[in-house]
Amino acid sequence: MEIHVSLDIxxxxxxxxxxxxxxxxxxxxxxxxxxxLEILDRGVKRIHVVDLEAAIEGRAIGKHVLSLVRALKDAGGFVTVGGGIRGIGDLDAAIDAGADRVVVGTAIYRGIIDPFEALERGADRVVLAADARGGLVVHSGWRISSGFTLNEILERFSSMGYKLFLVTNTERDGSLSGLDSVFVSSIPPRYRGYVVYSGGVQGIGDLEILAKEGFRGVVIGKAFYEGLIDPKDLASLER
Structure with missing residues (x-):
């Protein structure tokens, strides 16, 4: 399973x-x-960079964040970046900065980026954000509902050729409250190999559950920063 450490800016x-x-x-x-660089030095291979200001305020991704992506890539990291991908130009700028993967959500749900045009950049590079709250996928800083359930989004976009989804349980994000077993089990097994999960992870046991359930990966944040997950314990789960 892929293990990404979040670097929220x-x-x-x-x-x-x-x-x-x-x-x-x-x-x-x-x-x-x-x-x-400290995270990479501790043995973590994958970093998930998020421009939170851009995501929350509706702005384009910041140049300082793109510079950070380039520096982390040059240091040997596998870098995913999201937040502030407002148009196809922002997507291309993130790729040009060296991002291995770019997360796109709001711009696709609002019809600003054509999902097929985005996918031309590579199904192994473009990640669709599927942030869930109250049973529906939300966007625009988690404030606006798409009107579609998570499974409807997974079905619709996987049929278009999407192979990577960032699924966040927004109601548990940053809470250290552990996995919501009902939420996790509601994601059909046929899609789990496409899903990088995020939200509520509190320890290595949660990662073991996600690996056992067949998820492609997981993003960890607060549990890592608070010392609840030791990078030394990740090797057996990494791929």
Missing amino acids: YRGSVVRMLRGDPGSVKVYSRDPLAKG
């Missing part, structure tokens, strides 16, 4: 939020590059 710092609420910000570092 907000106001120039590495932070975590509770359920995406800017009022709940906890700062872990004022130097994103130093923190990213």
